[in-house]
Amino acid sequence: MALPKRIMKETERLVADPAPGITAAPHGDNLRYFDVTIQGPDGSPFQQGVFRLELFLPEEYPMSPPKVRFLTKIYHPNIDKLGRICLDILKDKWSPALQIRTVLLSIQALLSAPNPDDPLATDVAKHYKEDEKDAQRVSREWTEKYASN
């Protein structure tokens, strides 16, 4: 299956002009599969952390959203134990006008602004709701423990 022009173009641009704090490199054997790192945004409990993610562009892309998952453990109300991310643009708000870059930037933004009202990891969300400070502490611990090389 030939790689659509759009994917090649996006890949080129990601490599040539990466978004700050984000890297994305396609696998040599599958150009639809990307190794992604996202730096924890400053001012967030994830600051200093470097989180690894995987991103896969399905056959229908860009008509369907990419599949993205955290590989690094993270304590976040919208990201579950398996690394799955609860983000509307990865679901029903997806638009083909969005790109890999915008998706990753959105994820980075999600780290800055957890949304416990729309939780995926319910226990984490509960924790954030009830005692945000303590929850952020755990997040920082996890970041230190799992996301710092």
Next chain:
Amino acid sequence: MTQDQLRDRGLFFAASDDEDDNANATIAQSVRPASPPSSSPYSSHQKRLFFADSDDDDIPRFQTPRPTVIDASLVRNDDDDSGSDLEIPSFEEVPRASSVSSISSGPSLRTSSPVPGPSGEEPPVKKRRLSPPKVQAHTEQLEAPFRTAYLGSFIVGNAWSTVRGKGYIKPGDVIRIERDDPDDSRSGLSVPAKGKKKALPGKGKTKQLTLGAMLKSQPPKTTKKSDTVVRLTNDRGFEFGRLPQHVSSWVSKLLDLGIIDFKGSTVVDCPATLHSGADLIVSLSVYVRASAFKPASTSAQEPPKNMFNQEQETQDEQTLRERKTTLLSLFEAVNLRPRRESRVQGDGNTEKKSDDMVKQLTQHPGGTKQKKTEIVGDGEEVEVEEGEELSDNELDVIYKKAQQNDLSMAEMDPPDTFTLTLRAYQKQALMWMHSKESGEISAREAVSMHPLWSEYVFPPEPQDGIIDLTEDEKAFYFNPYSGELSLDFPKAERKLKGGILADGKVQLFPDVILLIINILRSVGMGKTIMLSALIHTNRDPEPILPDDTSRDLARARQLKLDNAFRSIALGQTKKPTKGPSATLIVAPTSLLSQWYDELQRSSAPGTLQATIWHGQNRLDLDGIEDDLKNDAPITVIITSYGVLASEHSKLLKSGGQSSIFQVEWLRVILDEAHHCKSRTSKTARAVYALRARRRWAVTGTPIVNKLEDLHSLLQFLEYTPWSSYSFFRSFITLPFLARDPKAIEIVQVILESILLRREKNMRDHSGKRIVELPAKEVTVDTLQFTSAEQKIYDSIYNAAKRNFDQLNAKGLVGKNYTHILAMLMKLRRAVLHPDLVADANDKSETKPSGHSKDGAIDVDVLMNDISEHDLSSGSKVAYAESVLANLDTSDDAECPICLDVMQVPSIIPTCMHQCCKECIVSYLAICTERGEELRCPTCSQGPVKEQDLIEVLRPRPGQDSAHQESIGDEKEETSTSEVFLRRNDFRSSTKLDALVQNLRRLRDQDPYFRAVVFSQFTSFLSLISVALDRERLSWYRFDGSMDVKKRSAAISEFKQNERKPKVLIVSLKAGGVGLNLTSANHVFMMDCWWNAATENQAIDRVHRIGQEKTVYVKHFVIDRTIEGRILQIQKRKTAIVKEAFRGSDKSGKADSESLENLKVIFGDD
């Protein structure tokens, strides 16, 4: 030296022959006072001499043969002298046995004296002898260069004596062979040259032995009892014995028929004392008389087909048959074998090669016979037996022969009234056609032997026991079917024409001549022009035939009907004062107006009056001949096969009249004559019923796929004897089925004489191509479905495949063939456009919704809409304004979906965001499918409707404004000169988009391009026309549903010279043949046909004579669909000649070939 010898001999023979020619002359030449010939031979060939005089008792004796040299010189210097010198003494000599050995040694036949032809009767013998410069048996004149010619010798071991006593003969004696006066036994036979009538009845009289055996031995077929006694007499004329019955049975006939002489025959052994019944061994040397080579009074002109009628045999036929059987016996006895039996002529190499090919041809595996339905004429369906079908290669073998002499053909210029310039090969064709019509010498020298003849070589004649090997071989020809002998090379053509020109009248009025210009795979050679030139060239009316019933008798039976009707017609109208002068052209409906146009174009004004005879209000044709003055324009009537067939059935049914069959035409031309290839079809029968002096069949494929296709043409052409079906079948079809190479040879020979076939890639004598055509570049664009199309296609394909697999597993494919074909049809349409397979109610959404046909939108109107709609947000209006303002400049904007430069930017009217049309359309389609709301991908604003999208069409950089004007219609000029917007209310398809894109690109390169678009589906043509409208391209349509007027209007408008691009959309079926579209040089093939030849023929509408530019052909093929499979089938050899899926009979059964093809379609990759 040899020549001299020959002359010498010739001299001799000539004399003896003379005798023969005078009907009552006896064989005894001695009777003639001064017969010089007898003398010279003595010198070298006693036996001949002897024989010549053998009838008389004074047998010359001449023991010592002269050296040939002397002999020759003598003769050459003065025939007379040499003759007379030798004459007297020789008579007394009896040839000695030494030289008598009847076993041949020297060639005998070249002598110069002509046969008793017109000139052969009386002139001084010597003069005649000398006149031919060279002695040639091979000459084409009807002259035999000899009196008698040695054929061979044979020994009869059981001749028997009829006398008792000694002294009659002894071994080595020369004997004579005699017949009784033939009158009593064969009075009934008409023997053209009664040669061997016994001149000396008195002497030969002996008691006749009536042995029962003799009677038994009569040639089996002779019905009347005839006596076959052949007597042997000694040099004094006394009968001493007879030939045994098995020999005499045919010898007697040959003698009676004046075909042979015996000379120099000797007794090989006999008892010293004869007694009745004693065995004699005799050696007989056979000489064939020159008179035998004269066409028998009637035989040559009798069409051999009579042999097949089980009617009463005529005398002539009986004579011929006797000739035939007895000659065959003779040849067998003397061990004479044909050197060749109507072999393909050529040098050894090519001959061998073509033999091989012919062999291959005939080894063609036998197909099972099937019936299949074919379309002939104007959509008439006929069932044909699927016999031996021929592949292209095989056809090439057959045609090759017909073309081998074409290079050297003479040319002819058309008269002034013809205004176009002909190319060299067209002039050749004109010359050929003209000579065919006027019956003049063949423009093309036919060198093939008539297929029914065999060539024999005269054996060398023994000369004093020496065989002169330096002698040229001389040939003669024998027709084992008719018994005719000839010294002339039996040219196929001439012989056949002879058959036609049976009654001398035809010399004046060459009856039928026709030709098939045909050009398989390479139409576009200017057939129309060539025939127009012919019409101008041979325009004079033919004389009225006093009564042509005799010719009519030879015609097909339908003519009887015509005659009946004609009598009515003649009764009503005044007798015409001139013979036929009008030409009738029968052509497929789609070509009528083209014929009309071409005829007008090629004629000086006022010189030709062409009328299309078609449609409801057809004129009465009765009057067309009436007002003919000398300078009246040539009358040409153009009609279609359909009209002809319906007129004919009218004629047959009601007993009514049809003027088209009453007129006797000077010339009938069948264009695309393969329309009547099935001789039982209505079309064919109608065509046969036409009355015409000259007949031409024009077709690219005289043999469509089997040999019998040719027969129908021959029947139309009345090309006897092959026009008789039984004859054709006996000599061609059946032998071919039996793998007899002869069948192919016969066809080759027939074609050589009547067929002119050119191909575009043929070269003339100087090595140049006869037609220089510009290059043709063919590309195949393999396209990918959009996902939506793919889904539609897949679902149809999977259903069809499931269906097929089930049927195939149950072995029911054959029975459900039509059903499967319907599925295939659906698949092929799905490839083109989803709408073509959509249910009717689905289609409604793509119907244009009341806007102008190109869907244009005025920018101002659009802005008003936006501001009314969204008064609240001023920023939005501002954005919209900026978008619209930038439309013409921001032409490298990137589509947010494919990240590429937008090909056709489409504006979402609610938010004025833009995407590629393709991207947004497929996104919207996916959203619809998922049940999601349709929203702008950029801003998520919704809802968005596909048909509300606004396409932005902007000119490519580099286009000048002149071009803009030229493509614009009135509306566009007002809106904007550079960009126009249109509503996306038309659902396109991959192929349509590809076409449109190509056309756009084309327009960028060539603002005045002309393109032709072919598709098989008229419904797709309609979609194409909508797409072209939206592109503001002028298009013209040509399909089978249009009437003749509309079609010709479309073509002429398309051809009109205007400064704008034009596209002609043509249905493959209707426009695939005949049309001349050379004004275009771009061809787009939207779909694949089963058979590549059909596609090529369509392409040749453009790539043909008159084309001056390179022709670009583009095939659109969708990847991984049925189209790829169709291409595979195209490559399968067998699919080339027959249309792959037409092979079903009425019950819808498939033949094996079709099944195979189906498996290709549904097979796995």
